[in-house]
Amino acid sequence: MTMRDTIHIGIDLGTTNSAAALATGASAEMVRNTQNLEFTPSAVYVSRSGNVLVGRKAGARVVAEPDNACAEFKLRMGRRDQDKLFEASGRTMSPEEMSAEVLKSLRGDVQRRTGEPVETAVITVPAAFTADQTAATSRAAELAGLRAAPLLQEPAAAVWAYTADAEVPEKGFWLVYDFGGGTFDAAVVKIEDGEFRVVNHAGDNSLGGKRIDWAIVEDVLLPRLQQDHGLSGITTDPTRHRGVLAQLKAVAETAKVELSQQDTVEIDEIIKVEAGREVDLSCVLTREDLGRIARPLVASSIRLCRQSLVESGIRPEAFERVLLVGGSSQLALVRELLADPVDGLGIPLDHGLDPMTVVARGAAIFAGTQRIPEVVRRDAPLPPGRARLNLEYAAAGLDPDPLLGGQVQADGVADWTGSTVEVRNTTSLPPWSTGAVALRPDGSFSVRLRAEEFATHSFTVVVYDPAGTELATDQGGLTYQRKSGGMGGAPTMSHSLGVGLVDNTVALLVQRNTELPSKGAIRGLRTTQAVSKASGVGLVRIPILQGEHVRADRNTVVGRLDVRSDDVARDLPVDTEVEVVVRVDASGGIRAEAFVPFLDAEFAIDVDLGRSLLPGLADLRASRAALDGRYQDLRGQAERIKATEALARLDRIDSDEVMDEIDRLLRQSEADQDAIATCQGRLLEAESALDEVDELLELPRVIEEGREAQGVAREAVQDAGGSRYGNDLRRAEAELDEAIADGNRTVIERRTAEVRSIAIRVFEDSGQLPLIRFAGLEGALDDDPRREVQRLLAEGRSAVAGGDLNRLTGVNNRLGRFLGQTGGNTAAPSLLGEGLLGNGGAQ
Structure with a gap:
């Protein structure tokens, strides 16, 4: 079987639902699951015997057996303390492992649809995802058996879908409004010369439809249950009422979806409140009720949109359209507020594509422009007697004559002089060919292809030996999409990266909205502590931070290097220069290292992408x-x-x-x-x-x-x-x-x-100076509980009463030592600890 040369599979790994799609030329088609649905609920159930169910059946068990099922775990990706115990089986799974089960299910659907093994796919992530969350998504892909899984931000995926079949302006701005089940993204998209690029973004990883569901439970359903049945003892405590809350959450979600299509929903559900007891939950929920409940959350999403516009310096009237993405964007309130020029944005809305599947479609369209990584292709066994073709080319673009470079390699052939290569376009009418192109002695070559029409072109690559005999190769050709527009530019950095300094400021490494891949470096940093090899004393700590806050301790620590005495070849004096370098790949993966010229040594920085435990x-x-x-x-x-x-x-x-x-x-x-x-x-x-x-x-x-x-x-x-x-x-x-x-x-x-x-x-x-100084010290320390402080204050008052200024001066000097101390309750250490870097001024 000939291996495809592009990834061609896109997966939207969602909070509530997930979906997969296949690239079909410049467009995409959804892959239906075994229930013939275009999306699969992101839910996992583990039976007593350890069997794992994914999808709709698992979603039903979240309500019926909350101790053995789990949903909405995407929001917990990257956290260390969010493992789920499935009680009946005793099995524990992390959010990454549960996400991997969803990916396995989707991968199986694609394999059944295509009859081909699936080793690569593009997976989408919210643009607001932090580094630990994107890293967790990559780990989930690896656990699911995907050998390569480039990550694509969801707003960019939506634009890929919208530009596939629509006419793309030469210049203009679009705004992506992505209100999903668990997250919200607002992205400013600039279109220029047929290419689009996300130039600014604002988002919230916890603003989604799930928040609306819980608000309905809190404001309507739970109070009604308590009132109608005298169940005031049922509260929002999940340790006691997890099952009841899961049922109410499911009822709220269903009612919310129905109200996107109708004005009123009559809720009449049987709720199991305890073993052997069920009650009837009966009430009416109107679209007006939903609007009142959801309005603060929708208003928050609009504020984020405005923030993104302000940061971009672009006024609303410059935008051609707002692309509506995500299930929650279907709410009538969302569309009413967004269209309003006062309370919303006043920009025309575009909801021409299904908001539930548009991200998966766009991911597949993007995947169709991405070549399968060389590491995957090279691992395919080379049949005996075949030469290997190493080709370099863009799988898609606006260029009518793209460049193809390559090299032919074969066992026993060191010199390819006299051999030729021919590239043919088998899709054009009439067929087109480069003719015979001589290979260089090392087997390399470069040619211009012809792709005149806006379509997907297939090219065959044929290699001939000096005698004109065709050589068998490991791949027969390639595809190239000649696009008329809607070609995406480089992805961008969602959150800034920097180094935390000892004065609680941040030295910037990679700024938000920088195109990826990117590299950042800071030179001229200085250590503030010595490290002694002989005595084992001292520590230099270099924290890598992610976030936009000016204060270092307001940002997220995503990596840290501790240089201790065992790590150095000789003593490290105070004020030693340190250089820090960070590299971010196109999927947001981070590598960082520090170089100490004094030691002529490089240290890898441990990018520990797992957030700390949640507070109580x-x-x-x-x-x-x-x-x-x-x-x-x-x-x-x-x-x-x-x-x-x-x-x-x-x-x-x-x-x-x-x-x-x-x-x-x-x-x-x-x-x-x-x-x-x-x-x-x-x-x-x-x-x-x-x-x-x-x-x-x-x-x-x-x-x-x-x-x-x-x-x-x-x-x-x-x-x-x-x-x-x-x-x-x-x-x-x-x-x-x-x-x-x-x-x-x-x-x-x-x-x-x-x-x-x-x-x-x-x-x-x-x-009078001693008197004035004592008055100031007395005001500052009068409430201090320490016995010595109160004794000195009493002595000072006695000296004032007696007019003994010499004695008062001595009291003042001793009291001054207590200023800035906290009565025995020492302040908590800074987030950034001790032994940090100082800024030498150079970057």
Whole structure:
């Protein structure tokens, strides 16, 4: 059997449903499963005997036997603590292993459809997926028996599908609105000269139809069950009521789907609430009810769309269309809000393709343009007596005369002088041929092909020995798609990569939206700790971070290198230079290493793409309370000093209902493990938003401190009777006023220090400085619980009462050592730990 030269298989590995498609020329067709359906539920069931079921039957068992079935595990990909125990069999599976079972099922469907073995496929991932999630998807593909599985971002796959049969403009912009079962992506697509490229993206890995389902359960179904049957004891606690919650979740999902086609749904379901007891759940859910419940989530998706537009610098009127993708995009509310120019985007909507299968179709169309990796082809056994053809060419493109390069290799042939090669286009009318092209002595050659029409062309490659006899080769030809438009450009990086530094900043390696594959390097980094070979002391830690936050500890650690004494050939002094290099392939795979010139040694950085354990509910609630306290404190500061920009940012947090969403996720976390991860992410985003407020308050704060210093200095000079410091103060105040007018924070701080120094000299002359310093220390440490602090404060008060300034000066010096300490409760170590890099300034 002749091996295909392109991958030609696309798989949409979805949260709720998965699907496979085959490339058919420039288009694609869906592969139906054994139930004759175009998509397969992403669900796994393990029987008592250990047999694994995938798909619709497994999905039914999620409701009937939640202890032995699992669904929606895509959202947990990349986490270490999300293994599922199938209780009846005692078998445990990770999200990657369950995803592999789904991929195996789809792979089997394709093999039955084509009659060919399946070793390669293109698999789609959300554009918002982080590095650990994409790596987990690649591991799932490997576990499913796929030897090569390039990853394609879902928005790009959708554009491949939409451009297959539609006329593509020479220039323009499209927006992909991908609202799936578990994730949301908004992607800005630029089309130029027939090629498209994703130029910006905003997304949320936990914003999907599943969130709407749980909101229906929480707002409608569970309260109705509790009210109608006196079942107030049934709560969202999954350890006690997992079965009931699974049933309600299934009812909510079905009702949501039906409301995309009709205005009202009558729910009348039998719910098993405990062994031997069933109750009737009866209620009416309207499209208006669904709109009220789903509106905050749809509004969040629209905010992400707007964010992507703003970051791109492109106004909505520049967009030709919005491509609707994903099952949740079928909601009437989504289409109403998106089309609205005020509450939505006001861009024309395009839902000409089935949103449930468009990603799989696009993945297959893309797969039809991707050659099977050489490592797979070379592993195919070479029949005796055949020569091997190594060909280099693009499987698709806009070029009417693409370049083909190649080399012929055969056992016992060292010189190919006199041999020729001929390439024929067997699909063109009339047939076309290159004629005989001489091989170079090493067997290499290069020719231009002819592909004049917009179609898939088949070429045969024939090799002749010097006598003109045809040689048998391992492959007879190749295909080339001549496309009229809709050719995708390079994929892009969804999240930035950088190195965490000791000052809690990030040195950038690869910026978000960079085309892939890509390489990033940082030079001039410096160690902040020595490493002693002899004593075994010291550590240099190099964390690789992913994310867009300015503060290092707000980003995700995806890799880390610890250089210890056992790793070095000799002592490593402080301030040693380190270079860090990272490489990202087209599928988002990451490799990183560090080079230390002082040692002339290179160290591989362990890119450990598995996120840490999830927090407990108590930790989440504590973080929520701390977040509220920080919010109130910052708002109080902003209002007191009238910081208008900071107040506007706080108002935006309010209008986006950030705190309300976190509270809702906290409630959902009681029933839904995935909501815990989502809530943790929202808390981090909220903290980052407050970080921005904190930064906006910095300038108003230093201005306020400058004005306070002015007031103190004026009063001190006035009380001293207009001493010799009057002229100095007037000069310093004028310089401070000028710095405040310029808004230069560094200069303001310097001028404020000069004003303070004048006040201090006045206080020194008058002998009041010890009294003033003690008053400040007393205000800072009055509530400190340490016994020694309270003893010193009492001694200081006694010295003040007795007018003993020498004794008070000694108390002040001893109290000063306690400032910045926390009463025995040492602060938690930074996320980035100790022994980190400093920035030498060069990149």
